[in-house]
Every structure is written in structure tokens, then in C-alpha cells.
Amino acid sequence: MKCEDMRNLLLTDYLDGELDAERRFQVEVHLKSCYQCKDFFAEVKTQIKNPLDNYEVKKVPDSIWLNIKERIEEQQARAFNISEKINSWLWGWKPALTLALTLIIFVGVFFINNVKISSKAIDKTDTTVYLVDNEEDVAGFGTNIENYFL
Amino acid sequence: MNDLDKFIKDAVNGDVRAFEQIYKASASFVYNVAWSMLRNEHDAQEATQEVFMKVYKELKNFRFASSFKTWVYRITVNHVLNVRKSQSRYKNHEVMVEDENVIDHISDHKEQNKEDEQEMIMKMLDILDPQQKMCMVLRHLEGLSYQQVAEVTRMNLNTVRTHLKRSRELLIKKFPRKEVIEHEM
Numbered sequence: 362m363k364c365e366d367m368r369n370l371l372l373t374d375y376l377d378g379e380l381d382a383e384r385r386f387q388v389e390v391h392l393k394s395c396y397q398c399k400d401f402f403a404e405v406k407t408q409i410k411n412p413l414d415n416y417e418v419k420k421v422p423d424s425i426w427l428n429i430k431e432r433i434e435e436q437q438a439r440a441f442n443i444s445e446k447i448n449s450w451l452w453g454w455k456p457a458l459t460l461a462l463t464l465i466i467f468v469g470v471f472f473i474n475n476v477k478i479s480s481k482a483i484d485k486t487d488t489t490v491y492l493v494d495n496e497e498d499v500a501g502f503g504t505n506i507e508n509y510f511l
Numbered sequence: 512m513n514d515l516d517k518f519i520k521d522a523v524n525g526d527v528r529a530f531e532q533i534y535k536a537s538a539s540f541v542y543n544v545a546w547s548m549l550r551n552e553h554d555a556q557e558a559t560q561e562v563f564m565k566v567y568k569e570l571k572n573f574r575f576a577s578s579f580k581t582w583v584y585r586i587t588v589n590h591v592l593n594v595r596k597s598q599s600r601y602k603n604h605e606v607m608v609e610d611e612n613v614i615d616h617i618s619d620h621k622e623q624n625k626e627d628e629q630e631m632i633m634k635m636l637d638i639l640d641p642q643q644k645m646c647m648v649l650r651h652l653e654g655l656s657y658q659q660v661a662e663v664t665r666m667n668l669n670t671v672r673t674h675l676k677r678s679r680e681l682l683i684k685k686f687p688r689k690e691v692i693e694h695e696m
């Protein structure tokens with residue numbers, strides 16, 4: 362192997378332990394017989410490999426996790442607030458929903474009753490709509506529906 | 512199901528303590544890669560936070576197809592290189608590191624404390640371009656194999672090898688052994 366090819370290996374795969382046993386052996390044989398390559402490799406080791414391999418990685422500051430934790434918990438709280446809002450919105454409409462349900466039941470009851478009555482003859486003046494309060498509203502509504510169906 | 516799989520599953524369901532275990536397993540890698548590449552404490556801390564917020568956000572989409580560590584390392588490399596691009600002050604970083612004394616300090620271990628020595632090593636790496644430096648950091652500081660460096664940086668194996676070779680050639684040229692200089696003189 363030429364010195365130039367050898368140096369490529371010395372700078373990369375041989376230095377990094379990426380060679381298989383056979384090629385490693387070839388390099389070592391060359392290093393024993395070639396002073397220049399041996400010297401070159403010694404320099405690469407002392408100037409680059411050793412200082413870098415001995416570099417001590419830094420300890421991670423505790424504050425980083427605390428910040429991440431805080432951000433995650435904020436996100437979770439925000440997500441929780443959104444579902445809370447949907448919930449409270451639904452609950453806020455509870456009286457209205459109850460009223461609507463009540464109306465439907467009233468309408469249903471009146472409808473059934475009126476169908477029974479209408480099977481006999483019925484006076485058209487009964488269709489007067491009262492808007493004074495809920496119950497009369499429902500009654501009027503009921504008779505309107507009845508008219509519609511009749 | 513191993514511990515990590517369980518931590519991932521629990522963290523996806525909002526368990527912060529499970530995510531803390533995930534964090535602990537790779538925080539040193541993320542922080543040190545960020546610190547070496549960005550070279551200041553504030554940016555390194557911020558990058559580490561951003562990487563883990565990304566990991567947290569994407570955790571539910573992680574499909575176990577690649578190894579979890581490789582996935583976190585990839586996010587790190589990608590994020591840190593992007594931050595580095597936006598650090599305008601690094602545009603002329605080579606001029607900053609014309610310090611002739613750098614390598615003398617490294618060779619002369621007795622006259623300096625550990626911290627200075629560490630800083631000198633980092634200054635050495637500052638002469639490299641970001642891609643070269645990333646390969647050197649992953650190889651020497653984090654001990655990754657060529658295959659692992661290639662996976663994490665999404666580079667071709669030969670590209671990784673070339674980056675390492677060029678980096679070392681540059682470093683030797685810039686910071687030759689003291690005795691060699693004296694010999695040549």
C-alpha cells in the first residue's frame with residue numbers, strides 16, 4: 362500500500378476503529394516499517410484524537426428540565442381549559458336545553474291529546490295563539506301543529 | 512414491552528414523569544451537541560428545550576420504526592444546524608480563532624486548568640464548517656460509529672468519512688505538533 366493511501370486510513374477508518382482485522386493488520390505492518398507514516402499517525406493522535414477523546418462533556422443544568430416541565434404543564438393546562446370551556450358552555454346552556462326538552466314533551470302530549478280530540482269534531486276558534494307565558498305558548502304551538510297536520 | 516416503550520406510551524398520555532425519564536436518557540447528548548455547535552450557554556439551553564418540546568409534540572407520531580435514540584438525535588442535529596445557520600456571528604468565526612496559542616495550550620497540560628483545556632479544544636473545532644464539526648462532535652465527543660453518524664445526520668457513509676478526513680487534515684495543518692514546527696525551523 363502506498364503511503365498516501367495509508368494516510369487516508371490513518372486519518373479515518375484506522376483512527377476510528379472502523380477497519381476489519383485483516384486491513385488493520387496491513388496498516389500495522391506498514392506502520393512498523395514506515396517512519397513517516399508512523400510519525401504522522403503519532404501527530405494525529407496527540408494533536409487531535411487524544412484531546413478530543415478526553416474532552417469531558419458538560420453536565421446538563423437542572424434548569425433545562427424545569428423549564429421543559431413548566432412548558433409541558435402549561436400546554437396541558439391550556440388543553441384542559443379548552444375542554445373546560447366546552448363543558449361550561451354546554452352547562453351554561455343547560456336551562457335552555459331543559460326548556461327545549463320540556464317544550465318537546467308538552468308538544469308531544471298535546472299532539473297526542475289533540476289527535477284524540479280531533480277525531481271528534483273541533484272548533485277552529487281554538488287555534489288562538491297566546492304568547493303570555495310558556496305554558497300558553499306551548500298550547501298555542503300545539504294547536505298550530507295540530508292545524509298544520511289537519 | 513421494555514421500560515422505554517412504557518415511558519413513551521405513558522408520556523403520550525400526558526405523564527410528565529414518564530417524559531422526564533425519556534429526557535434523562537438523552538439530555539446529555541442533546542445539550543452537549545448543542546453546546547459544542549452553538550458555543551454559548553444561552554443558545555445551548557434554549558436549543559435543548561426546543562428539541563425536547565419537539566420530541567414531546569411528535570411523540571405520539573413516533574412509530575418505533577427507527578430506534579428512539581436515533582430519532583431524538585436526528586431532531587437534535589437538525590435543530591442545532593438550523594440555529595447555527597441563524598447565528599450570524601458565526602459567519603466570520605474563522606477569523607475569530609486565529610489564536611496561534613491554541614494548540615500550545617493544549618499540548619502544555621501543566622500550565623492550565625481543566626476548564627481552559629476544554630475551552631481550547633472547543634476553539635480548535637471552531638475552525639471547521641458546521642457539517643465537518645458536527646461529524647467530529649458526534650464521533651469524538653459522543654462516540655458514535657460512522658454508521659451511526661450517517662444515520663443521525665442523514666449523510667452518506669462516505670460523506671461522513673470525507674468530513675472527518677478533511678476536518679483532521681485542517682486541524683493538523685492549523686495546529687501542528689510543537690516539536691514539528693521547531694524541527695522545520
Ligand SMILES: [Zn+2]
Nearest residue numbers: 364367395398
Ligand atoms: Zn508510509
